[in-house]
Amino acid sequence: MQKDMLLDFKAEKVVTALKEGKRLDARKVDEYRELKIEKDIYQNAEGSAKVTLGNTEVIAGVKFLLGTPYPDMPNEGTISTGMELIPLASPYFESGPPSTASIEISRVIDRGIRESKAVDFEKLCVKQGEFVFIGFIDMYAINHDGNLFDAGSIAALAALTEAKVPKVEDEKIVKGEYSGKLKLKRKPLLSTFSKIGNTMILDSTLLEETAAQARFSVATTEDNFVSAFQKGLSGSIKKDDVDNAIDVAFKTAKEIRKKL
Amino acid sequence: MATEKEEKKVYVNKKGLRLDGRKIDETRPIKITAGVLKNAKGSCYLEWGQNKVLVSVQGPREALPKHTANPLKALLKFTYRMAAFSVPDRKNPKPGRRDIEISKVCGEALEKSVFLEKYPNSQIEVWAQILDSNAGSRAAALTAASVALADAGIPMKDLVTSVAVGRADGKIIVDLNKDEEDAPDAVDMPIALMSNSKEIVLLQMDGLFSKKEFDEAFEVAVKSIEGIKKLQIKALKEKYESKEFEQASKLSEKALPKQPSNLLEKDLPKQKVDQKTGQKKEEKKAEVQ
């Protein structure tokens, strides 16, 4: 697909401004854009949410299906997470099988949730060794203006906090009936930074991502644990960058959790 | 609520009302908004009953792969996809045969309406993402897609408007919902027209219909489509229509009093002499178009 030459041209301005510690939209380097969360918007989903982070928009929906557990974990259900980068969000997203970018975003968001043990997998067990719930978290990018990672992470978590677990009778899901809300043990959130020059900036716009040499995401929990790391792109980061990112992540994720 | 006895459902009762209280010629509530996606040339968000669909238009741009390009006209690629959470039983994201068939017939429906010859060698990509559904999602997708194409400024003959008509309890009904699709004598007939000429650009049918019933269903569809088209037009116009525009449009240009073209003359400093004098010459050349 034809690259947008204008993006490259404008990205130079990002670099110049950052040399003086400024961002083009006047944000601080550790500041999120305006965040809006709408919950419970799709009736067929067991939980759903739409997140708007600046101009970036992502939707998420949760569906529970019954499945058989792994033989070595007979009393545990699980989750499955995915984000699709669909043409609605950008003229550069094409139809077809998931791109490497979408697979990376999906797996990083999944790791943040899974490793923090936010969802109690034992509570998803319906009949030991036979039936467990698989919680599918499906996300779709609706508008791409950077940081689909964090927008997706917030949307996934918001949908999970709303999710109702279906009632099961005779080893089948009873449509329209629920046994209660899914109670989360932790509320993990991803915070993603772009490294431009020597500066790590939080929540990049598409233009800032275009100028970035490296990307770093960290998932944090409300009790100050880190549940995922991901360094992306072909540049490098320093240990100081990681330390700084973790500190910023703990602080900013706390503020976002208040909105959930 | 699960009942012990299997009660026979009455799809159209003696008062002519359906399960959800609608009359037989009544569609579910429809809400249409054009121009909702910032990264798309044209877009439309449509709610139809429980159905929610978001459509984007990208292009016209170079047709790829190159060997598929048509030197006489643009290709129109329509993709219909359902979000995994848009249906009661989670749908596998991988497109199924139903998705592919619907994409094909909807694309072909739109092709007739667009002046494709204006953009040879290119492709126009329409993406319809269903976010929530309850029967009639393809009519919703197609109706929204036509609005999105108009929103993109792509020249076309007429809008395409779609609805599903059918039968339940022996009566011809408009816009079946999911419960009605399960009626024992159900017929489901999605249809789309360019309503000016009543040209049928999409027609499918599932069920057992007599020719007479089809005739009646077609008339009912035409009437329903008239009403839905008004909503499409309203959605396209509402961004531009305003009291100010209405008042101004009533006066012809000649009637307006002559205004000085530059109110700021007295306020402004003298126009600075351009330091890069080389540029100044070019400026003059560029601005006289």
Place this chain on the structure above:
Amino acid sequence: MKKIVVPGEIVTEQRKRTGEHVYLQNGKIYSDVIGITDTESMNASVVALKGFYIPKENDIVIGLIAQELFSGFLVDIGSLYLSFLSKDSVREPLKRGSIVSVKVIKVNELNEADVGDTRVFYGGEIFSICSIKIPRVIGKNASMLDALKRGTNCNIIIGRNGRIWAKGGDTELLFRALKKIEKEAHMPNLTNKIGEFLAKERK
């Protein structure tokens, strides 16, 4: 009287000369886009409210060099395809990313353009608006362009393809003024409104 029409809506049932964005069928003239038509005009035509840039001969456009070839360059002019710029017509050094204004020399039936008459620009900002609104940015006798230059003190070069290059002066204010013009291009009295807007917002 001006009114907004959509594709398939009747512009007139009278016999008139046809202009842009209309088609004739069964003796009636219909619009093929969403746009504005003047029912009092002698011509039946529609000015589109949305659209994209298709190159026309003699247009001056703002582009970015996308690729260097043996015999020339490919220029991104924000249209359906990249345009070809022959090396013969280039006097200054160009590379990928260079900002140029070029003139459209030839357009073929596939809407592919050859361009020439290059001028290079350094630095500055490039703003994009819908190409259909460019005549409003220029205005009658360049009145709007004048107002913009005086109100922002910027050097401004306007491309028919919807791209505007600007340098010096208050480019941020220019950006907001351009967005306002784009949004209200169909409204009357716009030049005065923009003049007032610029006077109010100037620091």
